Amino acid sequence: MKYIRNTLEIDWVNFDICIDHDVSKISDGCIIDTNFNIDDLSNGDLNLGSAKIRNKSKIILSKKGDPIKLTSKKNIVNVQGNIFKWLHGQNVTGESNLLKIICNFVEKLENLGFFYPTKAQMFKIKKGNFRVYRVDIKQDLIFYSKDEALRYLDHVIKLGTYPYKKKDKYKNGCYFGMTSKRWNIRYYHKGTELRDKNRRFYTEKELFALAELMVRSEIRVLNPQLKDWCLSYGYHWGNLEKINLIFLEKFNELKLPDVMEREKILNIDDKSDRKFYAVIKNNCPEDFYCRATISSKKTKFLNEYGIDIDDLRAK
Numbered sequence: 001m002k003y004i005r006n007t008l009e010i011d012w013v014n015f016d017i018c019i020d021h022d023v024s025k026i027s028d029g030c031i032i033d034t035n036f037n038i039d040d041l042s043n044g045d046l047n048l049g050s051a052k053i054r055n056k057s058k059i060i061l062s063k064k065g066d067p068i069k070l071t072s073k074k075n076i077v078n079v080q081g082n083i084f085k086w087l088h089g090q091n092v093t094g095e096s097n098l099l100k101i102i103c104n105f106v107e108k109l110e111n112l113g114f115f116y117p118t119k120a121q122m123f124k125i126k127k128g129n130f131r132v133y134r135v136d137i138k139q140d141l142i143f144y145s146k147d148e149a150l151r152y153l154d155h156v157i158k159l160g161t162y163p164y165k166k167k168d169k170y171k172n173g174c175y176f177g178m179t180s181k182r183w184n185i186r187y188y189h190k191g192t193e194l195r196d197k198n199r200r201f202y203t204e205k206e207l208f209a210l211a212e213l214m215v216r217s218e219i220r221v222l223n224p225q226l227k228d229w230c231l232s233y234g235y236h237w238g239n240l241e242k243i244n245l246i247f248l249e250k251f252n253e254l255k256l257p258d259v260m261e262r263e264k265i266l267n268i269d270d271k272s273d274r275k276f277y278a279v280i281k282n283n284c285p286e287d288f289y290c291r292a293t294i295s296s297k298k299t300k301f302l303n304e305y306g307i308d309i310d311d312l313r314a315k
Helices: 038-043 083-088 098-111 119-126 146-159 190-196 205-212 223-228 240-251 260-266 271-282 291-305 309-314
Strands: 003-005 009-018 030-033 052-055 058-061 067-073 076-081 131-143 167-170 173-176 183-189 214-222
Touching: 003 146, 009 083, 009 098, 009 119, 052 067, 067 083, 076 083, 083 098, 098 119, 131 146, 131 223, 131 240, 146 173, 146 183, 146 214, 183 190, 183 240, 190 205, 190 214, 205 214, 214 223, 214 240, 271 291, 291 309
Parallel strands: none
Antiparallel strands: 003 131, 009 076, 009 131, 030 052, 058 067, 067 076, 131 214, 167 173, 173 183, 183 214
16 A cells, blocks of 8 residues: 655644743733631631632634644744744644744744833743643655545554553554653544544645645653653754654554555455455355355456466465
């Protein structure tokens, strides 16, 4: 089964940047944290001296409804979301350079009047002087047809294994290490995801056609693992060659046995013919079928599938 491996791209990120900003525009009010007891009200004793006030996070939606979560913490802003998708309205394609994505995002919010970066702040951001807490890395496998993409995904779901990571299946794919607090990897069909999330008609025809050919493999890396892999700061992501080596190694650890035999069986549409094929490969057909059925199947397999039953039995 042939496919093209796309380049590694950034899909989701959680990071802090030090930047001047308009708190009123990126906050949904405030939260007061205090050990104040409601019973004190009856005594007229209201002392909020030990209270801490923090800004509530705010969700900023793009024109197509894609969310970015912003949290103001004094002179720092925490950002969480799929920035490329927020900027471009889709994530069928993507961007490999984390620093480039974040700089584009900062410039966009500066134009919207949310951020007011000084030259010194912008210089630090471009150099990667900011903290990273989570990054999702994707690598798309592009097949020559949708059927081939779905067939490959089915192989991964049914036969795939990953070292030291439990497999959890769901409707459109599977996770390896889903509950890990460090990192996990998942596989799914991008076209199906767009339909399930009602994004089919909001995606350009060419991009949706590409998504139909695409099995997405995606690694989610959380803060503890980012520290271990020395990827906790933006400047760690500037060396794209190093990033490729780290994550290509992880993507390549998927174990998928030889699927040629399963391919042959799945290519036979008729269920009774599939069963007959399996019997021929593993058993004595005379124990299960009469001579007339064997003769009929032999003719059908040769004419419809190009398979010589006698060759299978000889093996």
